[in-house]
Amino acid sequence: MNDLPEQKETNLSFEKIKKDILRPMQNHKGLELWIAFLLTVLSVCAWAYYVQLRDGLGVTGMRDYVSWGLYIANFVFFVAVSLVGMLISSILGLLRIDWITPISRIAEIIAVAFVAVAGLVIVMDMGRPDRVINVMIHGRFQSPILWDVTVITTYLTISLLLLILPMIPDLAICKKELKKTSPILKKVYNILSFGYINTPSQHKHLHKMIRTLMILIVPVGLAIHTVTSWLFASTLRNGWDTTILGPYFVAGAFVAGAAALIVGMYFFRVNYKLQDYITDLHFDKMGKLMVAVCLVYLYFNLNEFLVPGYKMKTGDDIHLKELFTGHWAIMFWSSQLLGNIIPIILLVTKKFRKPLPIMIISLFILAGAWVKRYVIVIPTLLHPHLPIQNVPENFVNYSPSAIEISVTVFSFALALLIITVLAKIFPVVPICETADNKGIKYKIEA
Amino acid sequence: MKNTIKIIASLFLLFVFTASVAKGQDWNVPASAKNKQNPYEASTKNISSGKKIYNINCKSCHGDAGMGNMLPLQPVAPSDLGSQAFLIQGDGEIYYKINKGQGAMPTFEKTLSDEDKWMVITYLRSFDKNKKESKQVAEVVNPEVSDVNLVLDINNEEKKINANLSGVTEKGDRVALQGIELSIKVKRSFGYLDISGDDAYTNEKGNVTIQFPADLPGDREGHVNLLVKVTDDAYYGEVSVDRISSIGLPTDPVNPLDERAMWGTRANAPIWIILSYVGGVISIWGVIFLVLFQLIQLPKMAKNKE
Numbered sequence: 001m002n003d004l005p006e007q008k009e010t011n012l013s014f015e016k017i018k019k020d021i022l023r024p025m026q027n028h029k030g031l032e033l034w035i036a037f038l039l040t041v042l043s044v045c046a047w048a049y050y051v052q053l054r055d056g057l058g059v060t061g062m063r064d065y066v067s068w069g070l071y072i073a074n075f076v077f078f079v080a081v082s083l084v085g086m087l088i089s090s091i092l093g094l095l096r097i098d099w100i101t102p103i104s105r106i107a108e109i110i111a112v113a114f115v116a117v118a119g120l121v122i123v124m125d126m127g128r129p130d131r132v133i134n135v136m137i138h139g140r141f142q143s144p145i146l147w148d149v150t151v152i153t154t155y156l157t158i159s160l161l162l163l164i165l166p167m168i169p170d171l172a173i174c175k176k177e178l179k180k181t182s183p184i185l186k187k188v189y190n191i192l193s194f195g196y197i198n199t200p201s202q203h204k205h206l207h208k209m210i211r212t213l214m215i216l217i218v219p220v221g222l223a224i225h226t227v228t229s230w231l232f233a234s235t236l237r238n239g240w241d242t243t244i245l246g247p248y249f250v251a252g253a254f255v256a257g258a259a260a261l262i263v264g265m266y267f268f269r270v271n272y273k274l275q276d277y278i279t280d281l282h283f284d285k286m287g288k289l290m291v292a293v294c295l296v297y298l299y300f301n302l303n304e305f306l307v308p309g310y311k312m313k314t315g316d317d318i319h320l321k322e323l324f325t326g327h328w329a330i331m332f333w334s335s336q337l338l339g340n341i342i343p344i345i346l347l348v349t350k351k352f353r354k355p356l357p358i359m360i361i362s363l364f365i366l367a368g369a370w371v372k373r374y375v376i377v378i379p380t381l382l383h384p385h386l387p388i389q390n391v392p393e394n395f396v397n398y399s400p401s402a403i404e405i406s407v408t409v410f411s412f413a414l415a416l417l418i419i420t421v422l423a424k425i426f427p428v429v430p431i432c433e434t435a436d437n438k439g440i441k442y443k444i445e446a
Numbered sequence: 447m448k449n450t451i452k453i454i455a456s457l458f459l460l461f462v463f464t465a466s467v468a469k470g471q472d473w474n475v476p477a478s479a480k481n482k483q484n485p486y487e488a489s490t491k492n493i494s495s496g497k498k499i500y501n502i503n504c505k506s507c508h509g510d511a512g513m514g515n516m517l518p519l520q521p522v523a524p525s526d527l528g529s530q531a532f533l534i535q536g537d538g539e540i541y542y543k544i545n546k547g548q549g550a551m552p553t554f555e556k557t558l559s560d561e562d563k564w565m566v567i568t569y570l571r572s573f574d575k576n577k578k579e580s581k582q583v584a585e586v587v588n589p590e591v592s593d594v595n596l597v598l599d600i601n602n603e604e605k606k607i608n609a610n611l612s613g614v615t616e617k618g619d620r621v622a623l624q625g626i627e628l629s630i631k632v633k634r635s636f637g638y639l640d641i642s643g644d645d646a647y648t649n650e651k652g653n654v655t656i657q658f659p660a661d662l663p664g665d666r667e668g669h670v671n672l673l674v675k676v677t678d679d680a681y682y683g684e685v686s687v688d689r690i691s692s693i694g695l696p697t698d699p700v701n702p703l704d705e706r707a708m709w710g711t712r713a714n715a716p717i718w719i720i721l722s723y724v725g726g727v728i729s730i731w732g733v734i735f736l737v738l739f740q741l742i743q744l745p746k747m748a749k750n751k752e
Contacts, residue, residue, distance in 0.1 A: 141715040141723045142708045150723075154730055161737060168744070195745030202747045209737050216733050 014435050014442045017277075021427045021434075022177055024272040028424070035420060041413045048406030049124060057127040059403045064388065066381045066398035071125035073374040074408055077256065078118035078415070079152070079228050080249070080369060084257025085111025085159050086221030087293075089166075090214045099285050101437050102277045102429045106264045107257075108163040109428070113418035114260070115156045115224070121411050122149075144230040147223075155224045158217045163422075164192060165210050169432035172196040172444045185425055198432075198444040225249045232376070238319040239380040242308070248300040254293040255340070256369035259362040262286050264419070266359035268428050277429045280355060287353030290365070294344045301336065318383050328379050331371050339368015475542045482538030486564045488571060491644040494627060496569025499562050500527075501678070503554065510680050512573050519550060528573035540567050588623045589615050594682040596628075598674055598689055605658040605693045609674045611648050613682070622652025626676055630656055632694075633671035646677075664694020 052059050062069040088107035092100045100107075123129045139146030172193040175186070196202055229249035232240035242248075262283065269278040308316050309324070323332045343361050346352040352361065378398055388395065400408070435442050486492050500511065504527065509515035511528030525532045544563050547553035554563065571577060591613025599608040607630060611623045626648045631638035641662075646654050664670040670693060675686030706714050 138712065140712040141719045142710070147723065150727060154727075154734075157734060161734070165737075165741070194741060195748045197748050199747060202744060205740065205744060205747060209740050212733060212737055216730065220730060 013438070013440050017431055017434055017440075018173060018177065020274065020276065021429050021431050022174070025174075025424060025427065026178065026180065028272075030271075031420070031424060035417070038413050038417045038420065042410060042417065045406045045410035045413065048403045049410060052124075052403050052407065053129070059401060061394075061399050061401045061404060063392075063395045063398070065384060065391070065395045066378055068125075068377050068381060069398060070374070070400040070404045070408055071121055073370070073377045074411055075118055075121040075125070076228060076249075076373040076377065077370045078114045078121060078411070079224060080253035080256040080373070081260045081366075082111045082115035082118060082155070082159070082257070083221055083225055083250070083253035084261045085115075085162065086217050087254050087257055088261065089162060090217045090221065094211075094214055094218075098437055099282060101433050102274075103261065103265055103282055103286075104433075105163070105167065105426075105430055106268060106423075106428055107261050108159060108166075109419055109422045109426075110257075110260055110264055111159045112156065112163055113415045113422065115152060115159060116418060117411050117415040119149075119152050119156065120414070124407055124411065144227055144234055147227045148231060151220065151223045151227050155217070155220050158213055158220055162210070162213050162217060163426075165206065165213065166430060166433065167426060168192065168194055168196045168206060169198060169444060170427050170430060172198075173431055174427065176445060188425070196444065198442075222250060225253045232380075236385070237380045238315045238383060239323075239376070242304065244300060244303055248304055251293065251297040251300045252369065252372065255290070255297045255365060258286065258290050258293055259365035259369065262290070262358055262362040263366065266355055266362075268423065269355065272423075272428060274429060277434065283355045283358050284350070284353045287347045287358050290358075290362075291344055291347045294340055294347075294365075298340055298344065301340065315383075315385070319379060322379055322383075323375065328375055331375050335368040335371040335375060338364045339372060340365070473539075473543060473548060475539050479542040480536055480538045482536075482541055484537040484541075484564050484567055484571070486561070486568055488568055490647075492565055492568045493572045494569075494644075496565035496567070497627075498677070499558070499566050500569055503558065504566065507550075511570060513680070524551070527570050530575060533570065533574040533576075537564075537567050537571070540570070588613075588625070589621065591615055591621065591623065591682075594623070594676075594685050595620075596674060596676070596685050596687045598672070598687055600672075600689065600691050600693060602691070602693055605660060606655060607658055607672065607674070607693075608653060608655045609648075609687075611652045611654075611676065611685070622648070622650065624648055624650050624652060626681060627678065628654045629673075629675050629677045630654070631673045631675075632662060633673065638673060658693045660695070662694055663697040664692065666696060666698060668692040668694045668696040670694035 060069060060071075084107050088100055089104040093104065123132055126132060135146060135149050139149070171189050175189040175193050178185070178189070181189075196206070226246040226249065229245040233242060233245035235241065265278050265282065265286070269275060305320070305323075309320050312320065322328050343365050346361055347358065352358060382396060382398065432442065432444075507517045507519070507524045508527050509517065509524075512526065513528070514526045516524045516526060527533075541563060543551070544558070544566065545553065545555045558566075594611065594613040597610045597612075599610070600606070601608070609628055609630065611626055611628070612620050613623055614620050628642065628646045628648065629640060630642045630646065631640050633639075639662075641656065641659060643656055646656065648654050662670070669690050671688065671690055673686060673688045675684070676682060703710060703714065706716050708716065708719075710716075
């Protein structure tokens with residue numbers, strides 16, 4: 001504090017961090033175009049949802065056999081990706097792994113967007129969404145559905161808090177620096193900065209709250225995916241009736257979430273010109289993390305398919321043969337190979353952990369993760385224990401209708417829009433934490 | 447124009463139908479199938495159960511065995527299965543035909559069990575005049591009667607049901623009807639349970655007496671719905687009598703929805719699961735609200751600087 005030249009130097013660095021991170025929020029050409037594009041897609045697909053609302057779920061490909069179709073596969077996928085918030089900012093954060101600092105906010109933004117849309121996907125899967133509140137009023141404690149609704153709401157709340165709380169110092173900077181922004185945003189910054197001026201007591205108080213939430217989100221994050229797996233595992237259906245489905249889903253969620261984060265990191269790094277903050281080192285570390293979670297997931301896959309495949313119980317045999325060599329073989333094997341095994345092999349080498357290659361590999365992992373959910377949900381439903389006699393052809397062959405695909409596009413576009421808007425109004429890389437990490441001292445003026 | 451279409455359509459239908467029925471004529475039974483033997487003996491019990499199966503599955507087309515009252519289908523009517531012309535073939539041949547079907551004759555390969563099929567053959571064989579050793583179904587040697595009456599007498603202590611079948615002759619006398627099979631049934635949740643036993647044919651006094659099973663449950667007072675009828679309507683039309691009697695085992699039915707269980711309603715959820723849910727929600731949301739409360743205090747801390 002008393003050494004003047006050092007103070008000057010650090011001040012300059014903090015100014016640079018501030019400038020670099022706040023710049024994309026003030027002027028970013030092309031962003032309007034991207035938002036306009038998303039809004040167009042959303043409005044077109046909203047019409048598809050309107051048709052579904054008007055004419056009922058008959059417009060989808062879902063019938064008596066496959067009553068959980070594309071929508072539930074999407075739901076499981078969205079829930080899976082949202083788990084990245086817990087993985088990065090909570091588990092790694094609690095372990096005091098400091099390279100996650102610049103990417104933790106992107107992880108939280110992805111978590112908030114995806115879990116919010118996951119909740120919405122369930123509502124969009126309902127023929128009568130006006131009755132959604134009945135789940136709360138009349139829900140049975142024995143049903144995983146009540147637990148799922150509860151745990152998703154809770155996870156969304158904690159994720160939002162874990163997005164906002166660590167951002168309070170940055171928002172205090174935004175309040176002061178972003179003079180030309182809209183009055184509404186100024187008000188948002190004013191409220192959400194909670195009068196923070198980085199006094200030692202405020203700093204201590206804030207970090208205590210954040211730590212509490214980081215611990216709290218671990219059981220809730222595990223619960224959100226375990227309960228989602230119980231929606232399946234608490235039935236007797238072949239392929240779902242397994243005890244490892246809970247940890248299997250959690251492991252799969254880490255893979256999907258990490259992949260989504262790498263893709264997000266890449267796009268923010270390139271578009272927001274954040275090469276100095278989201279560095280090659282971060283991609284390298286994320287690549288190693290990806291190999292670790294993929295290996296865990298591979299281990300669970302081995303258990304999930306090898307053990308029943310060895311026994312080939314009646315009922316299981318039809319399901320497994322359909323997956324291994326039958327109708328679903330292409331989807332099943334491509335998700336296993338492109339979404340898990342090949343990425344592990346590639347990411348072991350350092351050159352594939354460079355930003356562009358790892359981003360492309362992550363896109364494959366994400367696509368594989370989505371296909372995997374589709375293959376978990378639908379094939380099981382096609383083989384009921386008590387088949388219907390003289391069942392109509394369209395009951396035993398599910399394919400999503402154009403309406404369903406449009407509504408699916410809607411949910412993906414909505415998640416992207418939420419991420420875009422959050423990244424536009426909030427700094428995507430923590431300013432103060434980055435400075436803290438680099439040992440740069442700073443002051444936040446009131 | 448319209449008529450032409452109609453004529454063509456009817457000709458077409460006629461052709462299809464004729465072809466399918468005509469095909470039924472030339473049975474092609476493989477030699478291996480012909481050699482098959484009926485593994486069941488021609489006991490009264492087997493003949494009787496074969497008759498029941500026959501009445502349900504075969505009678506609607508073939509009519510009563512030996513009576514020639516089959517459905518008059520064109521161009522070929524179904525055979526009288528009790529006629530000597532039919533019974534000249536071996537058991538294996540009949541068995542094959544029941545299994546495969548042809549033309550208008552449906553296949554029973556999957557709809558009847560092997561035992562059922564052999565029972566039907568046993569029953570049909572009882573009409574065979576060439577088979578001396580086979581027992582004939584109890585011959586009806588009753589006079590022509592009218593006003594057939596079925597009377598039930600139930601002994602509650604010994605749980606015995608006695609049914610008496612009688613009719614009035616032309617002379618005006620009420621006589622017992624002998625050798626008629628009766629069905630004694632108890633109503634259960636899904637349909638009737640047959641408790642007739644092996645030998646429910648009326649004796650020379652027109653009586654059938656059966657022992658009601660001691661372990662058959664009734665309602666709270668032991669009430670059961672009994673139905674006694676002449677098995678074959680062909681003799682005297684439909685003759686039956688039903689009665690509610692308290693010879694069942696009194697039982698207190700338990701509604702599985704009344705207990706606390708995983709399958710119960712929300713009000714009947716197991717205590718531990720309610721506690722886990724409510725406890726989880728309260729503790730997690732308690733911490734969330736605690737954090738929110740601490741958050742509100744943050745602005746105040748700006749004032750008391752150092």
